[in-house]
Amino acid sequence: MLKRRDGATREQMDNPDCDPEKLRRTYEQFPLVNRAFAGWSGIYVKYLRPLLSPGRPTSLLDLGCGGGDVAGYLAGRARKDGLRLLVTGADPDPRAMDFAGSRPASPGVSFRRAYGSDLVAEGAAFDVVISNHVLHHLDPPEFQDFLRESKQLSTRLVLHNDLRRNPVAYMLFSVAALPLRGSFIREDGLTSIRRSYTPAELSAVAPPSWKVVPVRPFRQLLIHEGNPQAADD
Numbered sequence: 001m002l003k004r005r006d007g008a009t010r011e012q013m014d015n016p017d018c019d020p021e022k023l024r025r026t027y028e029q030f031p032l033v034n035r036a037f038a039g040w041s042g043i044y045v046k047y048l049r050p051l052l053s054p055g056r057p058t059s060l061l062d063l064g065c066g067g068g069d070v071a072g073y074l075a076g077r078a079r080k081d082g083l084r085l086l087v088t089g090a091d092p093d094p095r096a097m098d099f100a101g102s103r104p105a106s107p108g109v110s111f112r113r114a115y116g117s118d119l120v121a122e123g124a125a126f127d128v129v130i131s132n133h134v135l136h137h138l139d140p141p142e143f144q145d146f147l148r149e150s151k152q153l154s155t156r157l158v159l160h161n162d163l164r165r166n167p168v169a170y171m172l173f174s175v176a177a178l179p180l181r182g183s184f185i186r187e188d189g190l191t192s193i194r195r196s197y198t199p200a201e202l203s204a205v206a207p208p209s210w211k212v213v214p215v216r217p218f219r220q221l222l223i224h225e226g227n228p229q230a231a232d233d
Contacts, residue, residue, distance in 0.1 A: 001167075001194070002165055002166070002167050002170060002193075002194065005165065005194070005195065005196070005197060005198075005201060006191075006194035006195055007139070007195060009191050009194065009195065010191070011137065011184070011188040011191050011192060011195075012184045012187060012188050012191075013026055013184045013188055014137060018184070020095070021182075022182060022183050022184055023095060023183075023184065024099065025182045025183035026183040026184045026185055026188070027066065027067035027096070027099040028067075028183075029180050029183050029185050030066060030067050030069050030185075031069040031073075032180075033177075033180070033185060033189070034069055034070060034073075034132065035073075036176075037173075037218075037219075038070070038132055038133065038161060038219070039161070039215060039219055040070060040073060040074065040132070040161070041077075042215075043159070043161060043221070044074060044077050044078075047157065047159055047221075047223075048060075048074065048078075048085075048128065048159075049077075049078075049081065049083070051127065051128065051156060051157065052078055052081070052083035052084065052085055053083060053084060054082050054083055054084060055084070056084065057084040057085065057086050058083075058084065058085050058086070058127045058128065059086050059088070059125075059126040059127045059128070060074065060085060060086070060087045060088070060126060060127065060128040060129070060130065061087075061088050061090060061119070061124075061126040061128070061129045061130070061153060061154075062074075062087060062088070062089045062090065062130050062131065062132070063090055063091075063116050063129060063130070063131045063134065063146070063149075063150055063153075064090075064091055064131050064132075064134040064137075065089030065090060065091045065096070065100065065111070065132075066091060066093075066096050066100075066132075067096060067099045067100050067103070068089045068096075068099070068100035068103055068109070068111060069103075070130075070132045071087045071088075071089040071100075071106075071109050071111075072087075072103065072106040072109055074087055074130075075087045075106050075107065075108040075109045076106065078108075079107065079108065084108075085108060086108050086110075087108060087109045087110070088109075088110050088111070088112060088126070089109065089110070089111045089112070090111070090112045090113075090114045090115075090116070090119065091111075091113065091114075092113060092114060092115045093113075094113060097111055097112075097113040115149075116145075116146060116149030116150060116153060117145070117149055119149075119153055120149050120152050120153060124153060125153060125154075125155055126153055126154060126155070127154070127155055127156045127157070128154060128156055128157045128158075128159065129150045129151075129153050129154040129157075129158045129159070130158075130159045130160070130161065131146075131150070131160045131161065131162075132161050132162075133161065133162055133163060133192065134146070134160065134162070135160055135162040135196075135197070135202075135222065136162055136163060136192055136195040136196040136197065137192075137195070140205070143205065144207075147160075147206065147207065147210065147222075147224075150224075151224050154224070156225070157223070157224070157225055158223065158224040158225075159221055159222075159223050160221065160222040160223075161219065161221055162196060162197070162202075162219065162220060162221075162222065163192055163193055163196035163218065163219060163220075164196060164197070164198065164199065164214060164215075164218050164219055164220045165193055165194070165196040165197060165198055166193075166218050168217075168218070169193055169217070169218035170190060170193045170194070173186075173189050173190065173193060174186070174190060177189055177190075197220075199212050199214045199220055202220060202222060206222055209224060209226075210222055210223065210224050211223045211224070211225075
């Protein structure tokens with residue numbers, strides 16, 4: 001079942017007509033799921049904290065931020081370290097932005113209902129652009145647009161954190177998510193694993209200037225560093 005990527009099945013939460021109560025519960029449960037599986041603590045320490053300063057603020061854009069928990073987490077980690085980080089969470093889904101706006105305010109975090117293309121058109125720029133578990137949601141044209149726009153918006157680093165398709169991950173998540181009831185977490189999580197790429201597949205579809213970094217146990221990073229205007233062959 002997992003030998004080939006399932007690019008056809010869609011996550012329930014991506015359906016504009018999905019159950020609003022189950023969607024709200026999904027956003028509520030995302031912080032727990034992301035703390036357990038997304039690995040942002042290690043990503044922050046290795047990739048983000050070295051770019052931060054106690055003096056000059058560093059700007060970070062979280063594209064496809066969903067309910068905003070990753071944006072809040074990163075701002076909080078930087079604040080605890082005495083470093084200045086200004087985080088903008090952007091998502092085109094009004095349901096996500098409604099939920100993010102209902103969360104307790106986090107210093108240094110703001111939210112915008114916007115696509116990456118909207119921000120590019122405005123001439124926006126950020127030191128760092130990230131995303132969390134977005135890549136596998138995108139069809140091929142959306143995928144290429146997302147990479148191009150994130151690169152245009154970043155002046156220093158782009159870091160897309162995503163799942164890595166693996167049968168062990170599928171089995172473990174199927175069991176681990178059983179207690180998370182009343183939401184789309186388990187059903188959509190399993191769909192997301194089936195939709196996710198192997199490192200070789202991700203390398204094959206990403207332009208040459210992007211680097212795939214597998215991360216244990218079942219994740220991977222797609223990274224772009226350097227001149228945002230560098231052309232992809």
